[in-house]
Amino acid sequence: MTEPDEVLDNLAQVSFAVMARLSQVAAAHELSLTQLRVLGILRDRTPKMAELATHLGLDRSSVSGLVDRAARRGLVSREASRDDGRSVRVSLTPEGHSLAAELTAEVSRAMAPLLSDFGAADRARLGVLLGRMLA
Amino acid sequence: MTEPDEVLDNLAQVSFAVMARLSQVAAAHELSLTQLRVLGILRDRTPKMAELATHLGLDRSSVSGLVDRAARRGLVSREASRDDGRSVRVSLTPEGHSLAAELTAEVSRAMAPLLSDFGAADRARLGVLLGRMLA
């Protein structure tokens, strides 16, 4: 009998639940999940295209189009690097910043129900365990 | 100051990490994440199209194409319901079943590193906490 690993199974299930909620928040603002991620990443970074691609786990060419569309909406802007004439730095516009802030709040609100019946101690425990997974 | 909720933040991060690993497994078999999900769902179910759509959180029309492509690869098959001439039941072919089994194993293998420095007690604790989120 193939004993399914319950922890991993739950982890996958929870991850899908999280993604569903994130997608919903994104969709409410006419954004894809990836665009949401981009805004999240740019909230405290100003990476080159290639770095952004690495963060997202995507091909550089995919990020080109992604940034194109975000720029067309006035959410991000490209600035040429002065130290390297090839690279481009991507950053949030003021508009992008305020949207990102709003999205952060909405994401928290959307995810909170997942922990609705968690006390402070359990939340803390979970936070620590999840944190160790990111190490 | 916007105090970021660390638990939720970690949860989102971990979820993205899980998705990345799942996508990798899927891609290694020329499947999308959604196709992987379909195979997972069909492993212990034989739903109608509409039920499958609900499970995936997708539009019925999206599932039509999804099943089309999976069927073209010989992984799933459609059978007309006899009790309802409109509905269609989707099920795994033998080929789909063996692929699904293989994928299950690979998914476990791909996700395991996330818990590499977890002892049995921590794994159990995490499993319980995650399980409560799914209730």
Next chain:
DNA sequence: CCTTTTAGTTGGTAATGCCCACTACTTTAG
């Protein structure tokens, strides 16, 4: 019956994300 609801498919559209080829700039060698 005849109308309304339901199941599924089809067509049209936009976005995603890959690979490959290309340009432009940098770096390294010779």
Next chain:
DNA sequence: CTAAAGTAGTGGGCATTACCAACTAAAAGG
């Protein structure tokens, strides 16, 4: 210093994803 090799980003071509709206076929209700 110049030629070759490498790196950054873009663009085209492609299949897939997923939406909506319109459609066909079957079922249910009046």
